[in-house]
Amino acid sequence: MGNKIQFIDRLRLGFAVSVAKSVTFIVRSLRLGAASVLPGSIARRIEPRLLQLLSQQVKNGVILIAGTNGKTTTALLLCTILEHKGFRVTHNSTGANLENGLMTALLESTNLLGTLNTDYAILEVDENIVPRVLKPLQPRIILCLNLFRDQLDRYGEVDTISKRWTKVISTLPTETVVIPNADDPTLSNLGQQLPQRVLFFGLNEPEHYLEAIPHAVDSIYCPKCGHSLDYKGVYLSHLGDFTCPKCGFTKSKPTLESSEWSQILVGLYNKYNTLAAATAAIELGVDEVTIRDTINTFQAAFGRAEDLVINGKRVRILLSKNPVGTNETIRVVTQSTDKITLLVLNDRTPDGTDVSWIWDVDTEKLVERGGTLVVSGDRVYDMALRLRYSQKSPESSINLIVEEDLRQAIATALEHTPENETLHILPTYSAMLEVREVLTGRKIL
Incomplete structure (x- = not known):
C-alpha cells in the first residue's frame, strides 16, 4: 500500500496518464459518453503494468467486490460510509467492472504525473476477471457476494468460477481479509478452505424463508462431496441455512447478527448488500454509529x-x-x-x-x-x-x-x-x- 514508484516507471506512467486524461476530455467534450473504459484501454497499451502501478499507490489499500448480483449497491454503500469518515475514496461508480474500467476509475483520481492521492480504492469487479486482476491489485479486502448463473453465453457454471477464485485467492498474502457470503454454499466452502483471515456475512432470520426452493436455483449440492444439501430454509435461490447430511459441511457463522441491522433499500437481497458493506467497514475500523447512520440515509445506486x-x-x-x-x-x-x-x-x-x-x-x-x-x-x-x-x-x-x-x-x-x-x-x-x-x-x- 502506498509504495513508491521507480523514476523510469514514473515517466512512462505519467505519459500514459496524460494521454488518458486527454482522451477523457475529448470524449466528454464531444458528448460521446462518460469515457469510463476507453482511457484505461489506451493508457494500458502505453504502460501494461498500469493497474499495478496505480493500485500500489492507494494509501490504505484496495477493496475488491465481486459476485453476480449486488456489486454496485454494496460498493456505493461502503464508499459512502468511508467518505462520511472523511476518507478519500476512488470507486468505479459507472459500473465499468472489467480491466479497462478499473484502470479508468483509478486514472480519474490521479494528477498529470500519475500520482494517485486516495485513501481507499473500492473496485467492483466482474466475477469472470477476478483471477486476472487479483495479483496486480493485491487487495486488502475481498468481498465475495454471491455466485449465480448470469449471462449464459459468456460464463460457465458457478462451481467453475468458484474453483478459479479459490485457486488464485489462496496465493495472496495471509494478511488479506476475505469476506464471503455464508449463506451461499459455494462461497461458504471457499472461505473454509482459504489460509487468509476470513469473515462471513449472512442472514439469521427464519421469518424470511421462502415457502419452497425456487425454480431458478443454482447450487443445492454439497460443494465438498456432491450430496444434496439439507436446507432448514432458503432466503433466495440457493442462499439459506444448510447442512450436508453426508459429510457434515455446514453454513459458516456470520460475523454480524443480521437481525440487529436495519436496511433502507427494498428487497431481501439488499439486506445482504448492507451486511456485506457493514462487515467490511467494521474490519476497516469504522465505528458502528457512522455505519448505521449512513445505512439509514443511503440512496440507491442508479437503477x-x-x-x-x-x-x-x-x-x-x-x-x-x-x-x-x-x-x-x-x-x-x-x-x-x-x-x-x-x-x-x-x-x-x-x-x-x-x-x-x-x-x-x-x-x-x-x-x-x-x-x-x-x-x-x-x-x-x-x-x-x-x-x-x-x-x-x-x-x-x-x-x-x-x-x-x-x-x-x-x-x-x-x-x-x-x-x-x-x-x-x-x-x-x-x-x-x-x-x-x-x-x-x-x-x-
Missing part, C-alpha cells in the same frame, strides 16, 4: 431500487438481469399493492445475448396477482410469450400491453399508473440505461 418522480408519479427501477435477481425484484413488486409493471428485455452484450434465462424466472407470481403488465425492449415478444405461458387460464385478469417502442412503452405505463401507486420497471442492464435516459433526459454511460 438498483432507485426511486424517481416523473410527471408527479412515483417510479421505481429494479435492475433485473438474471433469474435470481429477477425473481427477487418480482418478490418486491408482488409484496406491494401496486398493479402496474413495465418489463424491458434486451439482449445486447452488457445483458448477455442468450435470453433463455427468462424461462427460469417465476413470472407466474407476477401474472397471478393481475394488474397491467407492459413489455418492451429488443426481445419484447420473447418476454410477452413468457408472460402468456405464465397464465394458468385464458380468463386471467392480466392486462398485457406489448409495445416495441420503449419511449411509448414508458408513456403507456405511466398513463396506466394511478396517482397513489408506484410504477415498477424491471429492465435488463442496457435497458435500464435507456429507461433512465428517457426518464431523466440524460445518459449514465
Whole structure:
C-alpha cells in the first residue's frame, strides 16, 4: 500500500496518464459518453503494468467486490460510509467492472504525473476477471457476494468460477481479509478452505424463508462431496441455512447478527448488500454509529431500487438481469399493492445475448396477482410469450400491453399508473440505461 514508484516507471506512467486524461476530455467534450473504459484501454497499451502501478499507490489499500448480483449497491454503500469518515475514496461508480474500467476509475483520481492521492480504492469487479486482476491489485479486502448463473453465453457454471477464485485467492498474502457470503454454499466452502483471515456475512432470520426452493436455483449440492444439501430454509435461490447430511459441511457463522441491522433499500437481497458493506467497514475500523447512520440515509445506486418522480408519479427501477435477481425484484413488486409493471428485455452484450434465462424466472407470481403488465425492449415478444405461458387460464385478469417502442412503452405505463401507486420497471442492464435516459433526459454511460 502506498509504495513508491521507480523514476523510469514514473515517466512512462505519467505519459500514459496524460494521454488518458486527454482522451477523457475529448470524449466528454464531444458528448460521446462518460469515457469510463476507453482511457484505461489506451493508457494500458502505453504502460501494461498500469493497474499495478496505480493500485500500489492507494494509501490504505484496495477493496475488491465481486459476485453476480449486488456489486454496485454494496460498493456505493461502503464508499459512502468511508467518505462520511472523511476518507478519500476512488470507486468505479459507472459500473465499468472489467480491466479497462478499473484502470479508468483509478486514472480519474490521479494528477498529470500519475500520482494517485486516495485513501481507499473500492473496485467492483466482474466475477469472470477476478483471477486476472487479483495479483496486480493485491487487495486488502475481498468481498465475495454471491455466485449465480448470469449471462449464459459468456460464463460457465458457478462451481467453475468458484474453483478459479479459490485457486488464485489462496496465493495472496495471509494478511488479506476475505469476506464471503455464508449463506451461499459455494462461497461458504471457499472461505473454509482459504489460509487468509476470513469473515462471513449472512442472514439469521427464519421469518424470511421462502415457502419452497425456487425454480431458478443454482447450487443445492454439497460443494465438498456432491450430496444434496439439507436446507432448514432458503432466503433466495440457493442462499439459506444448510447442512450436508453426508459429510457434515455446514453454513459458516456470520460475523454480524443480521437481525440487529436495519436496511433502507427494498428487497431481501439488499439486506445482504448492507451486511456485506457493514462487515467490511467494521474490519476497516469504522465505528458502528457512522455505519448505521449512513445505512439509514443511503440512496440507491442508479437503477438498483432507485426511486424517481416523473410527471408527479412515483417510479421505481429494479435492475433485473438474471433469474435470481429477477425473481427477487418480482418478490418486491408482488409484496406491494401496486398493479402496474413495465418489463424491458434486451439482449445486447452488457445483458448477455442468450435470453433463455427468462424461462427460469417465476413470472407466474407476477401474472397471478393481475394488474397491467407492459413489455418492451429488443426481445419484447420473447418476454410477452413468457408472460402468456405464465397464465394458468385464458380468463386471467392480466392486462398485457406489448409495445416495441420503449419511449411509448414508458408513456403507456405511466398513463396506466394511478396517482397513489408506484410504477415498477424491471429492465435488463442496457435497458435500464435507456429507461433512465428517457426518464431523466440524460445518459449514465
